[in-house]
Amino acid sequence: MNKVMSNKWVIAMYVLPALLLILVLIYVPIILTGYYGLMKWDGIGEMDFIGLSNYTKLLTDDDFWQSSLNSLLLAIFSLLSLIGYLAISLVLAAKIKGADLLRKIYLIPMLLSSVAIAQLWLKIYHPSNGLLNSLLVFFGVDNPPAWLAEPNLVLGAIFVPIIWQYAGFYILIYYAALKNIPDSVIEAAKIDGASPLQIAYKIKLPLIMGVIKVTIVLSFVGSLKYFDLIYVMTGGGPNGASEVIASYMYKQAFNSYNFGYGSAVGFALLLFCLLATVVIQRLTRTDDEVEY
Template sequence: MNKVMSNKWIIALYVLPALLLVGVMIFIPLVLTGYYGLMDWDGIGTMEFIGLENYIRGIQDGLFWNSAFHSFLLALFSTLSLILYLSVSLILASKIKGADLLRKLYLIPMLLSSVAIAQLWIKIYNPSNGMLNHVLRSIGFDNPPAWLADSSLVLYAIFIPILWQYAGFYILIYYAALKNIPESIVEAAKIDGATPVQIAYKIKLPLIMGVVKVTIVLAVVGSLKYFDLIYVMTGGGPNGASEVMASYMYKLAFANRDFGYGSAIGFLLLVITLIVTIIIRKATATKEEIQY
């Protein structure tokens, strides 16, 4: 077996299917997206090469940068929410009563599709008979807002179901990391007189910091390319108040049939995401971890 696995041709043969899959599903579409961004094309008819006009137009497009601001705001909220998810995971990992049931409850949103979650929260936010406004009226608010129709509130109203949707995912990651910490370390800290809070934030947290850094990258990158729930709930409205980069790209390419410009926006989204990922990677990694 060792003789076979030392053969470079055998290794290449094993790796080839995965490389082909990655190439067909990821790299070729990326190259084609960048190429289409150089064209004036409606997605069906003849393509006309126009060079970098679409990319220059995107850089100068105020609506694009407005949607980018909304995406970065979502990324900020998603990153801050990790503090809450980590705190919940620390509590669940401390062997409290009912922890198993709570873990299962937190995973429920992960089992639902984004469309189902969007429809659920549309009903909750309904201005006339939604549960949220019903509660507000019952405690004395005579004119509760129309959450998804108010330009100043819609973005934050949408953030809540998005953060709820992924709560179980991050809690599960943190919980698994915390359970991998040797119990002997925790017991030694208890013998030395450490309080539960000190054990959580001075012993457990540093030991899972590598996992925390990974979740920060996942939260930011996922937020920058987020699309489905926002599109179902508001379609980017009202008047672009909840538009994000991915929904703006979709509207340009498929609703407005400006496929060339939409492809350019999609490629700019890719570039922005890569830059942000590299910045986060360098900002959170130690000197020994950075290897480029």
């Protein structure tokens, strides 16, 4: 058994093509990003080596920390939203009528590109004739806020579409995982008199724990480096109130011609993601799943 499953040639054959691909296409850019971070470079002309100046500047850059905080908040909200997605998936995967149709409908937003989602939500949030404010006015709110223009509201307002955008993604994964549980296990539990809630909590969830852990990492890391909707819907504004790390990086590198500094921001983002992953792994480590 062990011998067959330890065949070095096979391992190499299975792993190397993919590894090679990411080493060249992802690791080389990562290393170069760290390297550009050591340069004063507008991205166009000559590079000047300036050592760690960009990185030390990061430490005192309020805008950077503000955007980091915003990214962290987004990541936390994304994590919390996983609970909701899990609940929906549990319902959909249970044998209720119409689950199949509902599941397909629930995943539709996932198919939309960011361009479409941004336009949709811009219309929802429109200060005077948007859906949200029209509703609020209908219910008697006198002067509903301009959601994307208020510095203290914009962050919350922009999180909603981002989290909604990914609903399909996580529901899809959870659903597939739950469907993966053999019926025999659940039937056995039913015969033992377990209630649906008990089955969900005591049997289904532990069985898909591996998948849940993966989604925790994916949603946290994905949120930390999130970019699309924020850039289109608010551009990080007003005055940086909805800036996240990736949009800050983009603005520095591409709009302000500080490619060196932008690269340092990008590299810092990578380190944050790495740190977050290690922490998550520590927190979710259980004895029975050593391989993960």
